[in-house]
Amino acid sequence: MRWQGVIHKYRHFLPFTEDMRVISLNEGDTPLIPANRLAEILAPNSGLKLFLKYEGLNPTGSFKDRGMTAAITQAAHEGSKTVICASTGNTAASAAAYAARAGLRCLVLVPEGKIALGKLAASLAYGAEVISIEGSFDDALDMVREIVERQPIALVNSINPWRLEGQKTGAFEIVDQLEGNAPDWHCLPVGNAGNITAYWMGYKQYGKGLPQILGGQAAGSAPIVLGKAVEKPETIATAIRIGNPARWRQALEALDESGGIITAVSDEKILESWRLLARIEGVFVEPASATGLAALKQQIEQGEIDPRGKTAVCILTGHGLKDPGTAVNQASPPINLPAEIGALEAYLES
Ligand code: F0G
Numbered sequence: 001m002r003w004q005g006v007i008h009k010y011r012h013f014l015p016f017t018e019d020m021r022v023i024s025l026n027e028g029d030t031p032l033i034p035a036n037r038l039a040e041i042l043a044p045n046s047g048l049k050l051f052l053k054y055e056g057l058n059p060t061g062s063f064k065d066r067g068m069t070a071a072i073t074q075a076a077h078e079g080s081k082t083v084i085c086a087s088t089g090n091t092a093a094s095a096a097a098y099a100a101r102a103g104l105r106c107l108v109l110v111p112e113g114k115i116a117l118g119k120l121a122a123s124l125a126y127g128a129e130v131i132s133i134e135g136s137f138d139d140a141l142d143m144v145r146e147i148v149e150r151q152p153i154a155l156v157n158s159i160n161p162w163r164l165e166g167q168k169t170g171a172f173e174i175v176d177q178l179e180g181n182a183p184d185w186h187c188l189p190v191g192n193a194g195n196i197t198a199y200w201m202g203y204k205q206y207g208k209g210l211p212q213i214l215g216g217q218a219a220g221s222a223p224i225v226l227g228k229a230v231e232k233p234e235t236i237a238t239a240i241r242i243g244n245p246a247r248w249r250q251a252l253e254a255l256d257e258s259g260g261i262i263t264a265v266s267d268e269k270i271l272e273s274w275r276l277l278a279r280i281e282g283v284f285v286e287p288a289s290a291t292g293l294a295a296l297k298q299q300i301e302q303g304e305i306d307p308r309g310k311t312a313v314c315i316l317t318g319h320g321l322k323d324p325g326t327a328v329n330q331a332s333p334p335i336n337l338p339a340e341i342g343a344l345e346a347y348l349e350s
Helices: 036-042 064-077 090-102 117-125 137-150 161-167 169-177 194-206 248-258 267-281 287-301 324-329 341-349
Strands: 032-034 049-054 082-086 105-111 129-133 185-189 212-218 261-265 311-316
Touching (some): 032 169, 036 049, 036 287, 049 169, 064 082, 064 090, 064 161, 082 090, 090 105, 105 137, 117 324, 161 169, 185 194, 194 212, 212 267
Parallel strands (some): 049 311, 185 212, 212 261
16 A cells, blocks of 8 residues: 555655654645635636635644644654643644554643534544643643643644644645645634744745745734734634744744735634635635635735735635534524425425
């Protein structure tokens, strides 16, 4: 069988040696879906070429698997027996899965009551020890940073450089899928700012052109946009409910070097884009994942981006089934009918 997964696929661009035991779930190789109907809504008759990088199709349903294969491969190689992370949910699920595969103990710290059901379910199913913290993601991150100073535990948050190594393969893949070209705009949600940092590293290393980076933060959790930490971050997009991103400085570098921008989008705008993705293109994501598209839409509407003839890629970071609660709450309830054909016909004609 041909080896799969991002470490095998892009080994020449990664600092792994041939003899290392690779912990992989065949992550990566996610589709780049053309979104022509959506492009017409965002910028009619402009020739905008819009693509959706559907990272929710990774093995645990989010983009985190690219970086996690690298972080867990390295942790196992170094002989770690236990890994830990703070998480809004997706990192937790990914760490739990890869740790299970490597035979490592996995602890995940999550903000109490603020983790979407699919992420909690998966983390528990993979056998992680899920610890709910009476505080925010930022509090949990402070705790895990400190515990690894005191205990022989490997930290697998994106402050771990190996996470970025794996994650940057997303940029290689986009360039490959666009037949050797980088897009003009690369749009993505920004939370702890690991993904934006990794993509920029990847585009630079691949050497086949550079996009401008457009980051979106939820308006209630927009420290980078505001230029100061947010004490009590809030947003319906719980994945990016982060007030003090660990990779803040690198995110600013990516924006600066690429001539990019970061913008705040309201929860209403995030949900609007979330709905458009599902209803116009048939792509179901979790709310945070629509933030890159919401940012692009807003910038075009405000005249900040000229879409004419441009290529834009939106990173859809997590699958819609991660957050079934929000999906159900945002929709009208199902229609109840008696099990009779007449009732169905009457409904159709109503
Ligand atoms: N989208 C989703 C679905 C996420 O889960 C995250 C981050 C982001 C975007 C933002 O990426 O942090 O690299 O800027 N989730 C982390 C977690 C914080 O714990 O799962 P980032």
